[in-house]
Amino acid sequence: GIFLLSFTSFVHSSVSNFDFVGGHPRLVFNASGVDETKSHLGAVPLFDASLEQTRKMVDAEMELGIDVPLPKDFSGGYSHERHKRNYIVAQKAGQLFLLLGDEKYAIYIRDMLLQYASIYNDLPLHPKERSYARGKLFWQCLNDSNWLLYMAQAYDAIYSWLPSEQTQTLNTNLFRPFADFISLENPQFFNRIHNHSAWGNAAVGMIGLVMSDEELVERALFGLQDDGIKINAKDNDGGFIKKPGQVTGFIANLEEPFSPDGYYTEGPYYQRYAMYPFLIFAVAMNNVLPDFEVLEYKDGVLFSAVHALLSLTDHNGEFFPLNDAQKGMSVQSASLVSAVNLAYYYGDRDPALLSVVEKQGAVMLNQAGMSAAIAIRDGQTAPYPRTSIHLTDGADGKQGGISVLRDDQAKLDLVFKYTAHGLSHGHYDKLGISVFHAGQEVLQDYGLVRFVNIEEKGGGNYLPENTTWAKQTIAHNTLVLNEKSHFAGDYAVGSQNHSDLYFTGGDASIQIVSAKETNAYEDTELHRTVAIVKKPDLLRPYIVDLYRVSSAKKNQYDLPFYYQGQMIDSSMNVRVPESLIALGKGSGYQHLYVEGSARSSSESESFTWLYGHRFYSLVQASEQDDQRLFVRLGASDPEFNLRRDPGMIWRKENAKSAVFASVLEAHGSYSPVLEMSKDAERNIDRLITLHNDQEFTALKIIYKNSIKPDVLVVANKAAGESKFHSLEIDGVNYRWQGPFLFQPIEG
Amino acid sequence: GIFLLSFTSFVHSSVSNFDFVGGHPRLVFNASGVDETKSHLGAVPLFDASLEQTRKMVDAEMELGIDVPLPKDFSGGYSHERHKRNYIVAQKAGQLFLLLGDEKYAIYIRDMLLQYASIYNDLPLHPKERSYARGKLFWQCLNDSNWLLYMAQAYDAIYSWLPSEQTQTLNTNLFRPFADFISLENPQFFNRIHNHSAWGNAAVGMIGLVMSDEELVERALFGLQDDGIKINAKDNDGGFIKKPGQVTGFIANLEEPFSPDGYYTEGPYYQRYAMYPFLIFAVAMNNVLPDFEVLEYKDGVLFSAVHALLSLTDHNGEFFPLNDAQKGMSVQSASLVSAVNLAYYYGDRDPALLSVVEKQGAVMLNQAGMSAAIAIRDGQTAPYPRTSIHLTDGADGKQGGISVLRDDQAKLDLVFKYTAHGLSHGHYDKLGISVFHAGQEVLQDYGLVRFVNIEEKGGGNYLPENTTWAKQTIAHNTLVLNEKSHFAGDYAVGSQNHSDLYFTGGDASIQIVSAKETNAYEDTELHRTVAIVKKPDLLRPYIVDLYRVSSAKKNQYDLPFYYQGQMIDSSMNVRVPESLIALGKGSGYQHLYVEGSARSSSESESFTWLYGHRFYSLVQASEQDDQRLFVRLGASDPEFNLRRDPGMIWRKENAKSAVFASVLEAHGSYSPVLEMSKDAERNIDRLITLHNDQEFTALKIIYKNSIKPDVLVVANKAAGESKFHSLEIDGVNYRWQGPFLFQPIEG
């Protein structure tokens, strides 16, 4: 069974059982794992294929000979990529040595490590000065930590093969100074709550495990006791390095950013990156110092984290681009291969994980990978469930959360974000939504403005437009007041606040979730309710989006919808300007051109577009003089860093309270080969706001083809499941229990 | 052997042998074909699968019952789509009846035809008035012809099963009046050289073959002798309906638009559409009236045409979007299934065609489809060669042509168009190029501005921007003088002229083609030479583009490059404006915004972009003050009909003679999962114009990594293979034979 350790029981002073288990190898691929794995070689197709592929790759690299160049470049440049390749190849060579027994792999690792040992102590700081924590081999300590975490595994593989004088030399001249450098000499990197530190902690701990170095393992687990860092110092992404009373080290990095549900507050893109150090080091601790029970920490949160991560993907296995996130990153990523393999083997052997392993098409070269490959061979794979989920955020699960509503058959994913800020990579996107259909973005979150590892674009680093555009509220499908971002775009304030879940619910015909945000703007409540409706008499499900705002004073409200593709039809009369000028002066508005605008003349307006050969429509309950701005990204972009993506902004002016109600429908596809549309007719005809006050908001959803209309009512002030409500609309008295009502309108 | 008939021997009066062969069925799937096909049923996987799929589709349609609605809608609307579906299903039901012997299929066809017969004679013209030739069932006679060509086949399948009173009724009340309506009553549709007429001719001929109606077959083959159409009348696309001395009918439509190489002057998109009537009727003639030798006409041009069409595709099998063409149309199209099956069976059983059939994954339900499916089953498939081709244009092959230079290994296709205008669907794109890499457009031709069969966009018809943008020269990767399109955008002039091939050549390291255009602008010669270079010491091939212009007076020259994706780097200092305004006032310039501009400061400039995770660079031999305009489509577009695609326009002002020399390199790929670039470094460092006068233009291509530079010299006035040339550059005397020299520069 899983054993829960509370954080306070885990403090430094209480631990004394440093009984390093066994000889070497001992980390993840330990002696018993090697025996176990070797006994199945040649009989497990997926493992054998992964082994063969790795062998070819490593052999080809070894043919080129070893190169340990002087550190010089940013990522993308030669010295950076060579050092990176070195640690990746060495770690794999270690596995090959243990599995195949060919000494050439051990010799390769040894010679490479000796070359590093020969230069390390004389290396100055890396010549590139951009980082708040410069490394020695790389421009930032983060990459030096990557190196150490991988090299520790290569070193562990050959440790008992090496003569003890050589381990002595390597321990003293390379690894201990290396570990001290990224920890003692860089507390601003090592001693924080951040994915950077998770890497640093794990790397230092890992080499400590190899060398049986208690001091390093302690430092890794519990951080530096006196780091001398000033409270409220910031890194070069603007993130805080130290908060008052901050506890640090690996355990604290496990405690704080993960919610009890396994949601990582930085979001899936950074979680994917951090899962590797978290899991690799936790498993190594499990194998070498099992009494610490690191893997069981916080009710086995690392296993929940793998499931949370797999849930935050579209139908192509790509992670939802929340916060700073590069699009296209997916479960195919190497760090997900290890995460899923380790969660399978050290967790509860969930057969649904095997379907992910199959999609990945490769396994780790150790007992975890072998066990998954055997299970797949033996036909144990089960599909990974793509159901709706609600994940809490915050160490205690009390800082809001994130929901994904799904209709798996229709390949629909609706992401609704009511989390905390997400540390320094967070965006000002409270109550933002994004929508995916068959893995295609229907309403997009822009992602980040960065060309990761493309040297020509600002050295592959975050570009200025990441701050001036991507993080701003107007870059998201959520409400902006008076052209200012949430929390006025102030990280110090935003990072102290979070939204709150209001209710979730549903039945066979509707899945619904509602959340509120009361801190983003002064004296203003934002309240958004989203749902997926699936009715037996309609061909397909649709999405309801009910966004209610109430404020103490009059404001301008902007609600963007970042559709993609080509406008096909609109119920509105869109006027286009002669020349394009920026929509505003700051908060991201300076990056938007206005290509067209329209004023509502009807209580229900519609807008249809074509994207990726599919049709999508928004039908919106509208008011006289509501404005729609058809915008295009690209203004104030001197380096052409931004994609020229379109959006539609729904604007209401001079309103205290307002309702933005939309339904979104994916309807039909177009084949350029057949030159025919299929199922292209919309189901939703119109959407009407029936009622709106402090107590209730009610919508009427009117269908085509004489299907009975539905009413959706949300109770704005009482989310209790058992609370009774009644409301009279158009002479009909509706009575129900719970925070919402969804039913056909009779007569 | 194939027998060549000259057109003059084929005139109406010389033919008298109307010996209709056999009973019914007699057209393509004739009695012997049915026997042959049935004998293999159940033993040929691809055929059996196609049969099963068709059976399911037809059975499902039959369940719905027959509906013959009153004609009312444009394409996309119900009545249109229903009538279209009727003829498609009926034709397939005919095949099923013949193959499976189940009378329900015959009854379905009979009942449907009787319903049509009961309404046809009272039908007025279709209520939609847009067409120059309105149909009765559809808004244009073209669709009525589609109906007749398919229904003739359905009718043929049940002809001998029907009691003769019923064939009498159908012949008299439906088919003969139907055929007369689209021919005698619509000579402006039937009696021209155009894909519309090819459909009309084939439809009338086909039903004539079924009914043994000599008059209809004669009319189909040789047109209406006295049509009463005025010379120079135009259709609603602006195409001429009748030229002086015009010969008409199916044979003339076979003679004129196809070059001896099988290139169809309207381009592959319309050829794909026209191949169906051409081949189906030619094969039916072959089976029913073999003495006419229609299939052998013009040295078997219909078979060459199928090969020409298959050659005009990118690596995904999608047709190059030349002239008015919707992108995405591919060899998967149903009309290509029949074209390839028939070319295989009635042609020389080329095993390379089988690889196309395999990709299509379906075969015709007749002896042609069966024969291909058997050959595939028996492992006879050979790969379809993707080599460079040069196709002539014009009935006599003397109206220019089109070249595709290829490197199959690198998946590179370079399309170079020096054709005639291409009838009413032609664009003003003399010497235009487009480039494809792995099926992705690197330098695009915009295609058409039309949302085919999407009713909401102008009824699915050509939109105004097709004329104001897509047809204009500035919409293409070719030279524009003084912001005016070729031939001043005048169809009457453009359609009288064509470019000319200057030379083709090459060896293992270079494939090269050169063409000239002397009519597009007064007193001006446009001369473009393009090449693919593949050197053993470079990782990958690259493209050379040498565009030379000489004019009697000074002009402004604009050469656009319609790249796609995101700008990564430029050697130039690009300035961006505060607001976006249109580049010009007409000829397509009114649709382009200028997002940035730069002036050259170096003799070689470069520009790199990222598209579909791949890197591309243009390196250009430049002159002081050359301008680059970074443009974005979308100005003057009130209905949002245009894609917001980017382009880079290279502008030279106040020049008589000028050289625009570029190399284009696809270099490396970027993985968003690995976050790594592969092979991203460019091979080409710089490009210099060494020499340019009336006689010679010489380029120096300078590589990175100390590879010896190359020189490329083109002789501008003598294309002869045997002609000797000499030229001194930088003290080196180059001597060579033939129109070009490509070799390393020594020393």
Ligand SMILES: [Ca+2]
């Ligand atoms: Ca609050």
Ligand SMILES: [Ca+2]
């Ligand atoms: Ca001429």
Ligand SMILES: [Ca+2]
């Ligand atoms: Ca630059």
Ligand SMILES: [Mg+2]
């Ligand atoms: Mg965002």
Ligand SMILES: [Mg+2]
């Ligand atoms: Mg996706």
Ligand SMILES: [Mg+2]
């Ligand atoms: Mg074109």
Ligand SMILES: [Mg+2]
């Ligand atoms: Mg393509």
